[in-house]
Amino acid sequence: MSDKSSSRTSTFDRRAFMAGAAGSALVPMTARAVAQDANEPVAQDPSLPVEVTLRVNGKDKRLRIDARTTVLDALREHLKLTGSKKGCDHGQCGACTVLIDDRRVVSCLTLALAAEGQEITTIEGLATDDRLHPMQQAFIDNDAFQCGYCTPGQIMSAVACVKEGHAGNEADIREYMSGNICRCAAYPNIVAAVKQAAPEIMKG
């Protein structure tokens, strides 16, 4: 567990990390505490900065961050990718939704360390060559937002919803888009947008 040479891209074990953070003098295997003597046992102080490499929108980003930093705060505060929003920080609202290895994840409940070695896609990475993703276009066409704050999360969730096969009918879309709160209540328009974009996304 304390082998600092283990692969940086290996899957991070949340339980092992929590044990470490709780004071067992261990360090998460993928995270390396900064400014530690190589022979010294690595301190358990979770406030010591750690180095982590996140792969965001196809690019590797090396960061030195507090080990407790969430993916959301890593994106917003350290990578200046502020498209993903903080609406509750408790996984209750969905505004922070990103894709991690193509699965939708609330980034406020995911530690950055736990996402190392995985592919993170944010709203900023959805459009290609200045061409909007079909879901982005569908949100515009159907006026699927008002204030726009929940929109990045809605769109990331909607892309995953389609790929999961949960956009076959309106009832399914409503159900599987219910993890994302829209306080302006653009819901019927969001359903229409997902319906519009689904065939194009499924075509690839």
Next chain:
Amino acid sequence: MTAAAPEPKANMGRPVPRYDATAKVTGRATYASDMPLDNPAYAFLVTSAIAKGRIDRFDLDDARGVRGVIDIITHENAPKLKEAKLFSNGGYAGTTIQPLKSAEIAHDGQIIAVVIAESYEAAREAASRVKVSYTATAPSASFESAGTTTAAAKGQNAQFKEDPVVGDFAKAFEAAEVKLTASYDTPTQHHNPMELFTTSCAWMGDNLVVYEGSQYVYGLKNGVAEQLGIDADKVRVVNPYVGGGFGSRGSMTPRTAIIAGIAKRLNRPIKLVPTRDQGFTIATYRAETRHEIKLGASRDGKLVALRHEGAEISSRPDAYCVGGTKTTTRLYACPNIESLVSIVRADRNTPGFMRSPPEVPYLFALESAMDELAVKLNMDPVELRRINDTTTEPIGGKPYTSRSLMACFDEAAKAFGWSQRSPQARSMSDGDWLLGYGCAATCYPTQMAPSAARVRLQRDGRTRVEVAGHEIGTGAYTVIAQTAAERLGVPLEKVAVFLGDSDLPPAPVAGGSNSTASTCSVVMMVCDQIRQRLFKAVMPSDSIADKAKETVGISPAPSTRAAKGDRPLDIEKAFDALGVGVVEEYGEWKPEGAPLDSFRALHAGQPRFVGGHQMKDKIAYAFGAEFVEVRVNRFTHEIRCPRLVGAFAAGRIINPRTARSQLMGGLIWGMSSALLEATEVDERNARYVNDNLADYLVPVNADVPGVEVIMLSEQDDHINPVGAKGLGELANVGTNAAICNAIYHATGQRIRSLPVRLENIEV
């Protein structure tokens, strides 16, 4: 055309996509906490665990020991701030409770310390390690609590001028053929906009920039300057996008000046991102209300007597109230009316505006009572409204500038299929589900306030519009761009709009649904100033210039073709004649009847509203009618609301797409206020219990099956140059009553207390 972009009817503009659509779907729209700061320190709030009493001492050793902590600010070492005056008393604040000023605690969740650290994580951890010893006294939580004080609103709230009265209510009620007395109540609600109540402050020498989601950048700028004791010109508030407001960001909260003061002391930008639960106590909310309605009518359904008494909760120091009797006493024809609004003071944070502040609770009472009266009269509730419809309001006898209430009822009834309703309660069902149809009226005052704008036209037609308005999701960018494009006759895609910055010309608070009417009116006026300059340049002779002048006015659809035999104005020729590179005009507009100090107040961040019942010789409201279907499961008592149909008339609709979206969202808000939303108050501790988005229920997609919005064509030339009535707060009114009326129809049970949950059903 998608359903989202309805075909415009008469007196409606084009349903163009939102100006800010691409920014919002790509994550490029920058909200306050998205703004880059140079090496910020992070703030985390510590809030009070008691509602009343005092702090005996802090033990900060543990917290200070957290790596990365820079400072911990409490009342013992906080920057000195000047008093914040309430907005209703000529100030800017939504509360006069000023945290970090003394050891006194006025409400649960009051800010008692601010931890500043190098990282958000360290600030959060240290905040959790702040130990506080209190001396607590028993707080008064709400209506039922001991220790509250009650007094009439009149005389203690400067904005509540009178309890409307006309005729002799007591005598008329006594003599009425049919009488109804009923009590209603509405719960505490919190706005919960998606964007948290963040504040970032950065100083450059003596100049402060505040990034904060605000519905009033000029109010915040002036308010923060006043509290800091500096010139307002030294403060700039920036928020090009606001992640929902619903009233919560209309007045200044204490946090802004606190963070600004700490940033100044530390000489470093500070970023505060409060938690969702802290948002329940560091900002405002919709207070719980109680009502008693008395209606007297003749056998044929004519109202002869109406009395509405309301009581509202406020904080100990502040006499906030919404006083919706100004609307409920004027909605229907009735010769004898009496009303009274009282304020009940408890140990709570000061409440504030929440979407349609007076109308949501007060029309719940009146529109429920109207339905109860219809049942007593054995009359269709739509017909009861028709019998009591009026073109003049009964208190002052002033005419409505336009009123399409019954047209809305008829359109919505038709679309809904109201004629399929069997009138008897509990007479319709579908398997295990009891079916109910219900309806209610909605209305909202048409309001305007002075505004300024600057418009710059380049010779290639590119146009820049600047106004310190606010994009809170209403479509402000879009309708302002459309107004300028139409008025100048330039293509829409050439118009750039700049909002949300107190360095721009002042606009009023984005509240009271005044924004479109106010900002578009001034943009029209300033575009006309530009047109006038251009026409004068190419048509110097007096007579033609006069003709040009005549065409430059406030008619609904002018264009640069309007003068000189319908030939378009050659912009390039006009620029050459003027000998300039750009034509730029600044202007200030005020609505008819605005007070003399309007423009001074405009720059000082104090809106001077005109409208509603406060106009001279007339009264202006937007109207609508809402119909709902509810299904109540006869075994589980589960309540579903599969259909909401609303028809609305609100004067000129500049963009049917953004208008429809607001009305649709409003209907869903209305459903939510009937069936979901309530902040539960712990009676013993005067504390909000469900202060998070999992326990404070707001609708999710699965809660919202069918919503139909109908916009009626309506023209009103007596309100403002644009002819727009504002509709952001129209659709979420009355829905709560319509749903309770439908539940009565489904079950035979009358529910007079919100929200309605399955445990309240007793079939």
